[in-house]
Every structure is written in structure tokens, then in C-alpha cells.
Amino acid sequence: MTRLHNPTRRLLVKTLGVSALAAGGAFAASDVPPARPNIIHIMADDHAFQAISAYGHPVSRLAPTPNIDRIAREGMVFRRAFVENSLCSPSRACLFTGLYSHQNGQRTLAGGLDNTKPFFTEALQRAGYYTGVIGKWHLPCEPKGFDYYCLLEGQGQYYNPGFKTKESNGAFVQENGYVTTLTGDHSIEFLKNRDKTRPFCLFVHHKAPHRNWMPKEKYLDLYENVEFLLPDNFFDDYKNRCEPARTQKMSVAADMTLVQDLKMDNEKGFSDAGNNGNIKAWNRQLSRLTPAQRTAWLEAYGPRNARFAAEKPEGRKLAEWKYQRYMRDYLRCIKSIDDQVGRLLDYLEKEGLRENTIIVYTSDQGFYLGEHGWFDKRFMYEESFRTPLIIAWPGRIVPGVVCDELVQNIDFAPTYLEAARAEPPAGLPGRSLSPLFAGGKPVDWREYLYYHYYEYPGAHYVCKHDGVRDKRYKYIHFYGKSRDSENLNCGELYDLEKDPAEMTNLTGRPEYAEVRKRMLRALADFREKLNIDEY
Ligand code: SGN
Ligand code: CA
16 A cells, blocks of 8 residues: 555545545535436455555565556545455355344354345335346345346356346246356346446446366466465464354365365365265265366366375375465456456446446455465455455545545445445444545444354354444453353453454453453443444
């Protein structure tokens, strides 16, 4: 983010700050109200902020995202953007209802969504917007408040996926090609065919880079000679933390499978002993490939897999090998997303739509790229609690600034509804981000965020927990069943300024007793105010 320390830019922020970009979005009374903006919400699935070059992380220097960075250059990069519940369907339910998980019912992947809760897209439609959603849906209800949809089934497939539309009457019609490209194709079609008399709101919800990280054919060799640096805490020993960090099952070394996750061919005997499920799943995926796609895969992975078979790495060497293959495949998937972002931006520019369109790039949550030794998400530790968020809105957001205020995915609905001058449903707990668009901190912006994760037991065995974060500290409370206990009750406190990797739990430290008290009070306030019914 060196660009942002540039003095000229700071000056620009200062001068534009309060006048042209009036906080809260009020335009001078004498002005003709501008046309209501179009909105494009691009959301990837499991895209870690570490893998977006606008965030400046070392990983992204080796695997840059030039097109997502275009949005950052013209917009605002939120460095403290978070989700409430770091899991796909819960996050999507927060986005569309504007409610916390316990309010909208979608606490876990399995279901629970309270269908009586309105989606904010319904209010957008009532306000005259033409609305569409393309790609991953992953909610246990039909789309609500959409003029158009083109959706993947469940998690969706990387190759030759099926999409359902209003016309297909509930059937998923298989298409030929790579999911990220097809999602891009359908997004452009939406823009071409939309009702041009109305402002539009489009959700482009990519499946990638979700597990099992299958890249497009043309990128199967990308980064093959790049070595990614292991995070310092890749071999975390989980000392001084509560049980869950130790007993999860999302370790690159122990839980990432050689066949399904890492594409070793099981014909050669790589069977992930005792895990036949992952072999079946991989074979199902291979069987979806056309002969040409399969040839491309065999040509790329065949020689690499043969080298691995000859070398037979073990122990730390095997863990490091897994990490490299994981990172390469994950980042290859992101390369295709970045291409599609570029294609969409080019189209908007060509059609003269850039000026009056809010463009958002985000993810349904963050992801571990080897931090603590992990992949996946779920925990309230930074890499998965945090989510990338970049917003461009020409004329309303100062280009190239960062925002360090605490924002959360419950803020999308109020933000978009305010921009559309539409009536929000009553009782939304989030806040419109518009007061932040001028840069700086509005006096009454929130000091704390609440987090709650509920899915235990479940994939990856992350125990239930809730917690609070302010700009510097985080308190996490683990509860419920765990591997070693019937009723876990354990706290962790972190000083993120001194310990951004969250390796030292400060709960017992006398010098942090006051901070702990304050964070516990903030947590109790949230639980009471929000009627939290389990913790
Ligand atoms: C699948 C994945 C898990 C992942 C969940 C939730 N396993 O079950 O690793 O945590 O989805 O992901 S897989 O072998 O089927 O890929 S989420 O993005 O939908 O929340
Ligand atoms: Ca996800």
C-alpha cells in the first residue's frame, strides 16, 4: 500500500474529504439528484486477503491480481473488514438478510434459514432496480428479490458445471467450460440483456477458489516454478491456546488429502490410507472432464506426480510439498477470477457504465494459506474472520485510500439500500458504509465487532465460539462440545498490534487484566443486546 503513503494522495483525500464527497452521501439541495447508481457485488468463495495484491501481502507479490487492483486503485481498500460467521451459507445469509446468523437462522452450512426474513434485494426491486445473481448460491431457499438468476448447484463444479435459470424450471443444465469463465460469460450476458430503463444490481458469485482448487487448463503450469514462503507459524504447536486450535481437522500436513485435494493419481497407490471418500470424489471430478480437458490435466500433473512418487517425501518435507501444491492450485484459480474481473471492468468501461456503478470485490470469508498450519476457515483468528473488501464508486469514494474502521458483512444491505435510496427492512443491525467513503473516521463509528461460529461437530471440527474484536484486541470464547470435553469454556485474548499472528493467548497476564475486563464487558453487551441464545 506504499501508494497510499504518497503525500499528494493524502492531500487529495483531505481536499475532497468533506466537500465533494459529503459524508453520509447527502448532495447539496440545489443539485439535481444524480441517477441512482448501478451496483455490482463480485464475491469469490474463500478468497484470502493475502492473495490480493492491493493488500500487499508477500503471497500476492508472487501471484498478483492486477484487475482486482484496478478496483482498489479507483476505490477504497477496507483493511478491517470481517464476517460474522466465517462459513459460506451463513455468510451469504448475512449478506442478503442484513442480519446476524442467530437472527436469520442460518447458523451452519446445513440450513436453518428463516424464510420469513426478507432479502434486501426485494426492497431493491420494489425501488425499481433490475436485479440478478450469477454463480454460487448455496442457500436453502430459492432466490428472493431477483429478476434474473443463473445458479450453480450447491458448491458447484469447476469443470462443465450445471446452471439453473428461471427458464430451466429447476433443472441444472450442464454447460461446457470452466466455471469462472462461464460465470463471467453469464455476467456479461446479464448486462447486455438487462432492462436498460432501470438501474441494476448484479451479484457475481464465483465458485472459485473453493476447495479442491481446480485451475483452468490454461493455468495448470502457472507458478509451477514459484516457491511460496511458508508462514512463520506453519508449524504452530498451539501451546497456551484453548483446545480447539489443537484438535481441529484442517491441517495442511495432516488433513489435506493427496488425491482429492492435491491431485495425486490414486492408480499409483496414493490412497490417503483410510480415506476412500476423497478418492471417489476425485474420480467423480475426473469423470466430468472432456477428453481434451483430461489430456491437459494428465500432461500437466503426470510428470509432477511421477517425481513426487520417486521422491516420496515424508514428515516436514511432505508437509512443505503439500503446501506448495496447495498454494499453486489455489492461486491459479484466483488468476482466472482476476481475468474475469478485468473482463467485466473492460465491458463496463466500453459501455460507459463505470462512472455510475458501485463495484465491490469481496469474499464470503477469508481463508488460511498455511497460517497455523491450516487451510479452510471457521475460526475467529484473523485470516478467516477477515475478508477482503474493496469498493469503487467514482465521484463518491476517494480513489486509492484505505479504510481501517471496523466493518462487517451485515453492512452490505444498509449500504446498497441507501445508495439505491430504497427503504430498508426494519431492525437491520448493520450500518451503511457511506460515512466512511470520504476517508477518515466518523465520530460515532462502531468500536467493536461481534463474531459467532456454530458448526460443531462438522467438517474440520472447529468448536463453537463467539467473540469480540476492537481495533487492537480480540477476545474469543470457545464453548460446547469438543474432542476432549463435554462443555468447553475457554477464553483467548490477543493483542493484534504486538502479535498479529495470534500466537500468544494473554488471558492470564496481569498486565492485560484491564483489557480483558473491557473486552468481556463488550462481549456481554453484545450477547445481551442481540439476545444471543447460546454461548
Ligand atoms: C466442503 C469442503 C470443506 C469446507 C466446506 C464449507 N470439503 O465441505 O473443506 O469447509 O465445504 O465450505 S470438500 O472436500 O467437499 O471440498 S463453504 O465455502 O461452503 O463454507
Ligand atoms: Ca466460502
